[in-house]
Amino acid sequence: MRLRVTHANHRPTGQQDSAGRSAVSSDAQPAPAPQQAGTTETLQTVRDADGQVTSVVRRTLLPGGLRILSEQMAGVRSASVGVWIAVGSRDEEGALHGASHFLEHLLFKGTRERSAMDISVALDEVGGEFNAFTAKEYTCFHARVLDTDMALAVDVIGDMVTNSVITDEDVEAEREVILDEIAMHDDDPDDVVHNLFALQAWGDSPLGRPIAGSVESIESMTREQILDFYETHYRPATMVVTVAGNVDHDAVVRAAEAAFNRNGFLERTGTPVLPTITDAADPVTPGSRTVTRSLEQVNLVLGVRGLTRNDPRRFVLGVLNTALGGGTSSRLFQEVREKRGLAYSVYSFSSHHDVAGLVGVGVACLPAKVEDTLTVVRAELARLAAEGITPEELARGKGQLRGGLVLGLEDSAARMSRLGKAELVYDRLMSIDEVLEAIDAVTLEQVNALAAELFVQPEVLATVGP
Incomplete structure (x- = not known):
């Protein structure tokens, strides 16, 4: 059965050339006006054959550039929360190889309000699932909880990404964990062959290198380098908060504003950082x-x-x-x-x-x-x-x-x-x-x-x- 979709907004999400997107595709269409800061748009409303609403997607853009998207889904009792940051291993040069992944690990080590144990307990005691991953172009912290615990999940992740302490002791402890992770991947021939394939295709470049870094880069990376990387890339304009499930958009926005308002984080100014859109693929090295x-x-x-x-x-x-x-x-x-x-x-x-x-x-x-x-x-x-x-x-x-x-x-x-x-x-x-x-x-x-x-x-x- 097909569903009927209504696009109630004037702008497809993400098409904001004036905010930094480079639209260079040969098939690119003229971009509609960007969403104004401090406003909310309905991106999609989906109805079933009987006209009942089964899904509503809404988007709020906060003044500092933080984007908050929600999808209200019919017939579920869960809420899945994600905080996406537009930084990954392809943003790393030289000595910073592996910094995105290193930082992802460190943000679980504790904040000014929660210890590492507190972070774990907060989601465990409500039966939630909680994890994170780093890719070549983004980092994501995500949780899945009961709908009644949505605000808790948003608060925990918001606390982690805006309020972490990143101590010397945590850096040294997590350095050993990551070195062990690199060794684990090095023992997996499937991981090794795909990393080797990327290296041959793109050479010793950010796209050609493994996400976790190398033994040499992780051993030499300092706390100061990681903090600088954190300050540079973890900004409202580089972040997207997404929540899907049995949720109300206004409640999601209130939860995000409270969770991300620590240390004046939302007072920073900026427009959303958006990707390059092109159909011209870079060459590879045969x-x-x-x-x-x-x-x-x-x-x-x-x-x-x-x-x-x-x-x-x-x-x-x-x-x-x-x-x-x-x-x-x-x-x-x-x-x-x-x-x-x-x-x-x-x-x-x-x-x-x-x-x-x-x-x-x-x-x-x-x-x-x-x-x-x-x-x-x-x-x-x-x-x-x-x-x-x-x-x-x-x-x-x-x-x-x-x-x-x-x-x-x-x-x-x-x-x-x-x-x-x-x-x-x-x-x-x-x-x-x-x-x-x-x-x-x-x-x-x-x-x-x-x-x-x-x-x-x-x-x-x-x-x-x-």
Whole structure:
């Protein structure tokens, strides 16, 4: 059953060129007037077939640039809270490699009002889930609680990001934890091969380096450097608060204003910091890299330059990626595993950033099967470039994407994440029906044209194994 979506505002979320967004896509449309500070807009109202409201998305822009988005969902008793900061490992240079992730860890260590134990107890005693993660372009602190505990979750996270103490002792203790985490990732061949793939593609650059940093950068990073990084990047204009579930927007705004008003944080001035929007992907460096490890299997990643996050062809790529290696009916699964028994697991993927992207294939096989496996994978990519996919594969790919989208957005945490990413890294918040329509609109000619463009490019290969 399709839902009816009403766009009650005049501006797609995030399109504020005057606030710093660089809209350089060849398909870019004239940007509507930016939202005024101190105002609230309704971005989407969704109704079911009977006209009952099932979802309302609203957005408030505070004077200092802090954005607060909520989605009121019918039929749930939870509230998922996220605080998104527009800083990640791609914002780090030289000695600051790993600073975003280091800082994410340190903000759990205590504030002027709560100890590290107090932070943990506050969410544990109400049965909440609480965590954080760092990506290449953003950092997120998130919690999922009962709807009645929404304000508590907002307050705890707001306290952490505006009021942390970051002591010398905490820095030294967490330094050891992160070094152990780096060692853990270094023991995982899948992590190693994907990091190696990015390094070959983008070199020793912020996009090409691991998010957690290196042993050398983490060992040498000082408390003063981390504090400077914190002051530079943790500002109202770089932050987005998103809440989804059984929530009232005005209550969310009141909770956020109270939680983020510590130490005069909301008194800072600024306009929202927004991403670059372009469909021109940076070039990659073709070639291969190998890391020798004493393993039973060889892990391989083979790929080419892909599309940027906001490229209008991203839905076309989604269908192509699904047909290539997105499930047990995909070409790679059938050819590599089912027909030839070369590997247990094989898949394709696409990774997107604001100005760069990659499309690739991942597979792990026995050392004796490496050459045969690479031969089959390369042959399938060449066949896709020359012949494209079939109408049956197009239909399956669309169906898989549609089902995955709808099923993946049935909980409040997924809806909260959707709001945060739309505001921080996408050009606007698309409704679910809009996305479904974009998938349905993909044609066989579009998929085959994109396959012919992508899979004739020089390859990037990463290998980890004996």
